[in-house]
Amino acid sequence: MGETETARLSQSHTEMTELLMPDDTNYFERALGGAVLHWMDICGAIAAMRFSHSQCVTASMDHVDFITPIELGEVVVVQAYAFETGRTSIDVKVDVRAEDPHTGDSRDTTSSFLTFVAVDEDGTPTPVPDLVCESDAERQHRQEAIEERQAQLEAIIDRME
Numbered sequence: 451m452g453e454t455e456t457a458r459l460s461q462s463h464t465e466m467t468e469l470l471m472p473d474d475t476n477y478f479e480r481a482l483g484g485a486v487l488h489w490m491d492i493c494g495a496i497a498a499m500r501f502s503h504s505q506c507v508t509a510s511m512d513h514v515d516f517i518t519p520i521e522l523g524e525v526v527v528v529q530a531y532a533f534e535t536g537r538t539s540i541d542v543k544v545d546v547r548a549e550d551p552h553t554g555d556s557r558d559t560t561s562s563f564l565t566f567v568a569v570d571e572d573g574t575p576t577p578v579p580d581l582v583c584e585s586d587a588e589r590q591h592r593q594e595a596i597e598e599r600q601a602q603l604e605a606i607i608d609r610m611e
């Protein structure tokens with residue numbers, strides 16, 4: 451890839467839908483945290499790969515709070531998009547929502563920020579396109595992610611003090 455190449459935020463938008471099955475639940479018939487983290491990782495990686503057109507590996511995941519449980523039989527919707535790039539890294543926001551399939555009601559359950567690194571055939575970090583926002587919606591998504599990540603980091607620091 452040429453170092454001056456660009457890609458739009460919208461190119462990375464990814465949505466994955468799962469049905470919460472018994473294998474992914476705990477004693478209380480609620481989602482295992484590890485299952486949710488796995489879906490977040492996969493959805494985020496697809497967003498990073500769609501953005502960069504390269505293989506991407508997970509370098510890090512920010513703090514994750516499981517805000518509300520997801521119940522057996524609920525629909526799990528995972529959404530991700532890239533909002534920041536470095537030379538070879540891509541920051542991705544991942545949100546998880548649970549939907550009651552009978553009522554259609556949904557609620558936010560988890561949100562976090564993952565960093566992926568694009569790698570070449572040898573596994574060596576390789577340059578990614580610069581992120582560009584060409585619509586108001588893209589600019590708004592990017593701003594939301596930056597502000598929410600900052601707020602999450604500040605909340606963690608507060609908790610530690």
Ligand SMILES: CC(C)(COP(=O)(O)OP(=O)(O)OC[C@H]1O[C@@H](n2cnc3c(N)ncnc32)[C@H](O)[C@@H]1OP(=O)(O)O)[C@@H](O)C(=O)NCCC(=O)NCCS
Nearest residue numbers: 507508509510535536537538539540565567569573574575
């Ligand atoms: C991620 C990885 C490729 C980085 O390799 P590296 O030799 O440290 O590469 P560099 O020091 O050149 O850094 C490359 C980029 O990764 C970023 N990076 C490295 N470690 C990071 C971390 N822990 N968190 C966030 N970004 C990280 C750097 O900031 C740099 O970004 P930039 O190019 O945009 O400035 C390497 O650590 C790796 O392969 N880790 C294992 C990945 C993996 O297997 N993930 C699956 C889960 S086990």
